[in-house]
Amino acid sequence: MVKKRNISMGEFYEAIDTGQFHVYFQPKIDMVTTKLVGAEALSRWIHPVTGLKFPGDYIPQLEENGWIGELDMYIYEEACRIKADWKRLEKPFSDIIVSVNMSREHLKNRDFVRELADIADEYGIPHNELELELTESVFAEDMTSLIKSVESVKAQGFYVSMDDFGSGFSSLNLLKDLFVDTIKIDKEFLHGTGSTERGKLIIKNVVALCLDLKVEVIAEGVETVEQIEFLKKCGCQLAQGFYYSRPVPKADFETFAAKYIEPEVGSYIFDFEGNIFSDDNGLKGRFVGEGFFYDKGIHEDTESLYMPGGPVATNVLHLPKNTLVSESFSVSLWMKPEELTVWTSVFYIRYAGGLFSIAPRTDNDLMVFRWWNSSDVRVWRDIYGPKLQKNLWMHLFFTFDAKNNIMRAYLDGELVGEMDDVPSNRYVEEIIVGGDNFMQSFKGNVDEVIIYNEAKSDEFAKELYKKYLEKPINNYERI
Secondary structure (H helix, E strand, C coil): CCCCCCCCHHHHHHHHHCCCEEEEEEEEEECCCCEEEEEEEEEEEEECCCEEECHHHHHHHHHHHCCHHHHHHHHHHHHHHHHHHHHHCCCCCCCCEEEEECCHHHHCCCCHHHHHHHHHHHCCCCHHHEEEEEEHHHHHCCHHHHHHHHHHHHHCCCEEEEEEECCCCCHHHHHHHCCCCEEEECHHHHHCHHHCHHHHHHHHHHHHHHHHCCCEEEEECCCCHHHHHHHHHHCCCEEECCCCCCCEEHHHHHHHHHHHCCCCCCEEEECCCCCCECCCCCCECEEECCCCEEEECCCCCCEEEEEEEECCCCCEEEECHHHCCCCCEEEEEEEEECCCCCCCCCEEEEECCEEEEEECCCCCCEEEEEEEECCCCCCEEEEEEEECCCCCCEEEEEEEECCCCEEEEEECCEEEEEECCCCCCCCEEEEEECCCCCCCEEEEEEEEEEEECCCCCHHHHHHHHHHHCCCCCCCCCCC
């Protein structure tokens, strides 16, 4: 085994002064939308004589000698400088959150938070675009004072992430006492324990616990499609790993970011133009029953799906459950009821512990957007809309923000109601268009069903409806 050469103080400070330390960025990706959501700023030492040095070649000695704090602050300032350049050049990814690793020594410095704020302000970087990553082991000593330091950092608007979660023995205790914004599941935990069925169950429940605490979860070390599919099913949307990108120099990261700043997948449109495939042909629905046909759509030159109605859970369209893999989501659809049967769902999601349903007519003749979670003492969360008419096209839009526990419902572009303190439902079991497992099926037309794997804004809902109105709506009486 080759013994690593000791780094002298003079060599280290010369490297700092002459810019031998470079910032490499590793992207953080939303696995559902494949959109870039952030990056971790990492150091690489490019020595003029010996060339590229990886962190393992120098970080341990810098930690031992007490010099690591100066490198942390150098990388932090470089990250701010680079973000300032992106903003000046109006790069579309200039506002992503960049995280920087910080050692425990910083948290013992009473001027640390002020120094962070001063550097960010000097470069014009909003504090909420910067995140400090602290390893779980940082909190092994004197946790009380360190927690106070973290609270001071958050009070200045910076985000705080706990890195390598699952690598220590105090993880659950830390979650109880430490109000971090993000948990990063340790890559060894994913590759080791997480490769067994028992380990997968642990990861699933850790993710669920973090989401209940409103703590974001990022999986580190993601390398395979199988890992991505498993994590998405667990409710973990964010990932960092070689599957997407290794840590890369600034120029290479900019090329990557330009490609991934816009989501590629994350919404699925079923327009029923003679088939039940999503518009990207990636997913296909499944008919249960008979009597369906393609009819005139919301516009003169489009088609819709006619639903014939019938007994409970028959003559309906099932959409693949992996159409919806996010806790937060939105649904857009057009419907034209031929009959207004009480409590019949036009759109229905069954979860492992709850449901979501849109029913055109209730006992009091109003439509309803219904949310139910088995652990919720309030039982039903209902947003009522107006009384509807038969044989007229209507646009329905619903959005649920799992992070803030808010749901909103719209009819023809207008907000009909919102509700907060709504518990999340997880693990989709079934998605049905035109019926549910309780009442007889919907009779009428359904068109342009869109499922978004994210919450949408009020402006988005209204603009989406306006876009449809650019062409006349094809309202007609069925003969």
